[in-house]
Amino acid sequence: YNMLELGRLLRPKKFIQVSTDEVYGDAGWDGPGHEEWSTILPSNPYSASKAAQEALTIAYWRTYKLPVMITNTMNVIGEMQDPEKFLPRVISYLKENKTLQLHADGEDKIARRVWLDAKNMAAALTHICNNVEPVFMEDGADRPWKFHIVGETELDVLSLAKLISTKIGKDLNYSLVRGDKVRPGYDRRYALVDKNLKSTGFSAPFDFDQTIERIISWYDKNEHWLWID
Secondary structure: OHHHHHHHHHOOOOEEEEEEHHHHOOOOOOOOOEOOOOOOOOOOHHHHHHHHHHHHHHHHHHHHOOOEEEEEEOEEEOOOOOOOOHHHHHHHHHHHOOEEEEEEEEOOEEOEEEEEEHHHHHHHHHHHHHHOOOOOHHHOOOOOEEEEEOOOEEEEHHHHHHHHHHHHOOOOEEEEEOHHHHOOOOOOEOOEOOOOOHHHOOOOOOOHHHHHHHHHHHHHHOHHHOOOO
């Protein structure tokens, strides 16, 4: 609200609201995922707060003609990430030979995410700033632009942990726990379909293997960033 009010006063050329795939809720085990403007159905207070931000952003577009564009991103990974997040947590547990707890409904239904390099996300936002113009109701639009910034690779959390363990050269110790038992509002899978962003000519500059290698290398050089709970 504060940023939208500032935008209303300063009248920027573009206002990008960075939202999340979580506003759509669980994507289900199968299928391509949620398309732009799919039904908003948040599962927990965090995703509900992001959905509220989207609603307020659209209202300012309609009421005040603020040049907004909304992006929905996926599970972002990169250097200097909070050590509680999944990838640095995996690295920490591997280095300390700790048992990693993973969310799953069973051996064949393990929580899945689409992993997005922070540098690719930044490239997408830069691309939107430089190459996309806002649309307005007077142009015939009934809603602002909405872009899904999709990740490079979809992997369940166990597969990603095993990939990292192979690259580090450490054995992975893990246990599976029902995610909905330990994390209220937990979604088993997030997935987005990108129809709008790729139509503007955007392509991600880094592939998934480059991303993982770069991140692991950074944490190897900055082990003070990691912690074990």
